[in-house]
Amino acid sequence: MARVEQRSKHSFARARLVFPDGTSRVTIERDPIPLYVERGMGSYLFDVDGRRFLDLSANFTTLIHGHAFAPVVEALTRQLQRGSCFANPTESEIELAELLCGRIPQVDRVRFVNTGTEAVLFGIKAARAFTGRSKIAKLEGAYHGAYDWAEVSLAATPDNWGDPTAPKSTAFYRGMPASVLDEVVVLRFNDIEGARRLLSLHADKLAAVVMDPMPSRGGLIAPKPEFVVAVQETARKNGILVIADEILNLRQSFRGASARYGLVPDLVTMGKIIGGGLPIGAVGGREDVMKVFEASAGRPLLPQGGTFSANTLSMTAGLAAMRHLDHAAFEYLELLGNIVRDGIGRAISNRCAPLCVTGAASLFRIHPMAQIPNDYREAHPVLAGATLMRQLTRFFAENGIILPYGAAASISTSMTRTEAEFVVDVFAGFLDGHQDMLEALEART
Incomplete structure (x- = not known):
């Protein structure tokens, strides 16, 4: 095995000279080397x-x-010969947006970003801009990217996760502002009564509840139908938006995971498979909610941009991949x-x-x-x-x-x-x- 891994060991030795721990992201697995x-x-x-x-x-x-995947490789090869990215829009972004709006329920309008983290970030910001409220609710242990509010209680442990009926908001990294913890209500997945009670208790300050229909890091567990109903009914009753994080779980069906489990969200965050292997993220949803991004009449309620947002390579690869799904x-x-x-x-x-x-x-x-x-x-x-x-x-x-x-x-x-x-x-x-x-x-x- 030592002989077989010789080049990998050499690469890791080089990496340790330029990266903090020899890796470029915390998700890289090593046993004992990557x-x-x-x-x-x-x-x-x-x-x-x-x-x-x-x-x-x-x-x-x-x-x-x-x-x-051959169709993606062929489409990208053609596009690279015509340019990789532009400050102006291209028809490829319209085509991918048309596909998503035509396929995913509750997605009337879309804005493209570059990562799943950005998709959730702008989904939360859109909910805040629409409701005028600042707090969010999220599921304990669910991963929604590297946005402070989305990281709360991502890595809670038995030592700090608190009361089973009222989970504690726990910091994901040293120095996370206490104010962030105060603005996140943590729910336990499949806790029907807990969801109703906690959402109702904080209703006047909650902009949204962020819900992955089947959280991967939370266990990849199916939601109870009654839990989906409890979250949805309580949110609707109190003017709280429901954000379905389908960045990972959009792959669960032709129309996504929410449709599979009966969730009817106001906003949907997407990524991963919609980029065909290139960096991408997207937030879509109800037309009235998505109007917070509108800039046609002046400064929007929520400005959103990005040098590589809707870049033609990601749009081209995503369109080729999604058309074959x-x-x-x-x-x-x-x-x-x-x-x-x-x-x-x-x-x-x-x-x-x-x-x-x-x-x-x-x-x-x-x-x-x-x-x-x-x-x-x-x-x-x-x-x-x-x-x-x-x-x-x-x-x-x-x-x-x-x-x-x-x-x-x-x-x-x-x-x-x-x-x-x-x-x-x-x-x-x-x-x-x-x-x-x-x-x-x-x-x-």
């Missing part, structure tokens, strides 16, 4: 040391068609997702292992606990569980599969049934070879 990628093709990654991996990360669920593509992704989740579930059941699997459509996540959790707190692993999941990720890598740690794994249209079954087989092999760790976990849960 895997440096040379190229990607279809469902596979090839690292600088010549190894091949089935990629279940797909750049954090972005690459729904896999790597180097038709109903048949989503049915295929659902089929493969069911093969993986059902197969993992059978492997667990046949061995009475203290594990479970969650997710939907083309997403899945394995948990080190016997019962499917209801929310972030229940999904929070004990030490033995976290250790086992690290070993699971390592075992998958040793068998040629990239399995994200503590986040959603994703399936792409470039995968086949054979590859889906291979994922199940590797998981079953892990269970068979780690009985001691499974017994230790069961004894502690």
Whole structure:
């Protein structure tokens, strides 16, 4: 293994001289060093040391068609020969906006940005501009990007998350302003009565409730229909906007995740798959709410710009990718997702292992606990569980599969049934070879 990883080790040594910890973003996994990628093709990654991996990360669920998807490559090649970015608008941004407005319910108008973080940032700002209120509510443990208010209680732990009926607003980083914590109401996912009570209690100051229909870092757990109704009804009654964060979960169906789970949002944040592998974000929603961005009559209620917002490369790649995400593509992704989740579930059941699997459509996540959790707190692993999941990720890598740690794994249209079954087989092999760790976990849960 030392010989095989020689180039990766050399790359990491170079990286440590220019990056604070040798990496360019906190989400880079290392065991003990990062895997440096040379190229990607279809469902596979090839690292600088010549190894091949089935990629279940797909750049954090972005690459729904896999790597180097031919229609995207061809469209980008044509566009690069005509220019990469302009200060003026292009017809490509209109075409992608038309596709999103025509497909995603409640999206009457769209503004493009460059990242999911920006999409949520401007979604929250739009809600504030529309309502004249400043507070927001969000789900404990849910990830919505690197905006201070969206980061509150992202990494809450048993040591600081507070009362189960009134979760505490916890800081994500040292020095986060106390004023930010005071302006965020934290809800527990699937806590029906808690959502009604807390939203009502703070109603006069709440601009919006930000809700990922199935939070990945919160456990990739399905919402209870009653919870969706509780949030929606209480918000409507009190003039609170509902922001559906579908940056990750838009891939759950042709019309997105909100449509799948009965959520009717006022604003929708989008990203990842709508960019075809290039940087992108978007906020869309009701026409009256989106009017806060209008500048035709002077300074808008909410100014929004960006040098690379709606850049023609992201628009071109996104349009090519989204046009190939038709109903048949989503049915295929659902089929493969069911093969993986059902197969993992059978492997667990046949061995009475203290594990479970969650997710939907083309997403899945394995948990080190016997019962499917209801929310972030229940999904929070004990030490033995976290250790086992690290070993699971390592075992998958040793068998040629990239399995994200503590986040959603994703399936792409470039995968086949054979590859889906291979994922199940590797998981079953892990269970068979780690009985001691499974017994230790069961004894502690």
